Amino acid sequence: MTIPGDSQQRIEAYLGRLRGRLRGMKDDEVREIVEELRSHIMDKLVAGGETTAAAVDAALGALGTPEELASQYVTDSLLARAEVSRSPLQILKGLFRWASLSVAGFLVLFGAVLGYFFGAVFILVALLKPFHPHSAGLWMLPAPSGDFELSFRLGFGSAPPGGRDVLGWWTVPIGWMVGCGLVMLTTQVAVWCVGQYRRSRAYLKADRPKLRM
Amino acid sequence: MKGPAARDPEAGDKWEVQLRKGCLELAILAALWDEERYGLEILRRLESDSDLIVSEGTVYPLLSRLKALGMVGSKWVESDAGHPRKYYALTPAGKRRAREMARIWTQFSSSMSKLLAPLAKGE
Numbered sequence: 001m002t003i004p005g006d007s008q009q010r011i012e013a014y015l016g017r018l019r020g021r022l023r024g025m026k027d028d029e030v031r032e033i034v035e036e037l038r039s040h041i042m043d044k045l046v047a048g049g050e051t052t053a054a055a056v057d058a059a060l061g062a063l064g065t066p067e068e069l070a071s072q073y074v075t076d077s078l079l080a081r082a083e084v085s086r087s088p089l090q091i092l093k094g095l096f097r098w099a100s101l102s103v104a105g106f107l108v109l110f111g112a113v114l115g116y117f118f119g120a121v122f123i124l125v126a127l128l129k130p131f132h133p134h135s136a137g138l139w140m141l142p143a144p145s146g147d148f149e150l151s152f153r154l155g156f157g158s159a160p161p162g163g164r165d166v167l168g169w170w171t172v173p174i175g176w177m178v179g180c181g182l183v184m185l186t187t188q189v190a191v192w193c194v195g196q197y198r199r200s201r202a203y204l205k206a207d208r209p210k211l212r213m
Numbered sequence: 214m215k216g217p218a219a220r221d222p223e224a225g226d227k228w229e230v231q232l233r234k235g236c237l238e239l240a241i242l243a244a245l246w247d248e249e250r251y252g253l254e255i256l257r258r259l260e261s262d263s264d265l266i267v268s269e270g271t272v273y274p275l276l277s278r279l280k281a282l283g284m285v286g287s288k289w290v291e292s293d294a295g296h297p298r299k300y301y302a303l304t305p306a307g308k309r310r311a312r313e314m315a316r317i318w319t320q321f322s323s324s325m326s327k328l329l330a331p332l333a334k335g336e
Contacts, residue, residue, distance in 0.1 A: 039299060043253045063269050069273070073277065198278075198282070201278065
């Protein structure tokens with residue numbers, strides 16, 4: 001079937017917009033999606049027996065806008081990568097996307113940010129202890145009430161007067177262990193949640209379903 | 214007294230949309246049960262064998278999602294029409310999943326039918 005120039009142009013413009021919105025996905029994934037939709041459009045034109053600009057517009061209109069279509073693929077790709085990834089950055093990217101779609105996603109994102117933040121703080125203390133041995137670590141400080149209070153310090157500024165370094169050099173191994181443990185635990189939990197969500201998406205819903213009745 | 218349902222005339226329609234949405238995956242797996250098909254063929258099958266009219270923009274991302282989860286596999290095949298088509302087929306995991314979903318569906322719909330029988334008679 002030969003397609004007139006302006007019809008061809010419309011199809012390429014649509015697929016070009018789609019390709020633009022799929023940026024960030026792997027090249028072969030993008031090619032596969034674009035080629036499948038091109039094949040679908042051709043099939044629609046063959047079935048309709050017409051290649052006029054109007055026929056092309058009808059076929060493209062039935063697919064929805066390239067932006068809507070791309071959004072579904074991009075969400076899937078981000079979540080899929082978050083699930084197999086062990087990189088906090090990749091996981092957070094997926095969670096940001098999920099958070100934009102549901103409250104559950106927002107809560108998981110919130111938990112993950114907290115988990116990574118505290119993990120990073122513990123690791124930071126372990127790293128800084130050798131440079132600020134007299135002020136970094138876990139300190140017991142006399143409180144105005146006569147009690148003691150515990151203070152977690154990165155070691156910037158002067159040593160707390162009257163304070164006692166609770167862990168001493170144990171700060172380094174304990175900081176590393178607790179920090180890495182928190183990061184790993186956060187990753188595990190986040191990946192598990194993303195996996196559950198991905199399955200529920202496939203079985204139950206599309207982002208913006210348009211089911212005509 | 215007006216309940217929330219009475220205030221929202223679209224509540225019934227929304228429920229139907231949710232219901233149809235929930236069945237879409239099973240419908241697609243079922244459409245691939247006996248043979249491999251390409252996207253437009255799946256759509257046509259859903260339309261002809263059921264009144265599940267589905268938007269085209271929904272089915273393609275869903276197919277790619279099912280592929281990522283290992284429920285279907287795909288391959289490109291040259292066609293007489295002059296362009297290649299992407300054919301989908303159920304994987305063994307997809308077959309198991311489809312059978313399991315069909316079992317749950319059958320059980321569920323027969324219990325619902327029993328429960329709803331008096332409502333149908335009342336019309």
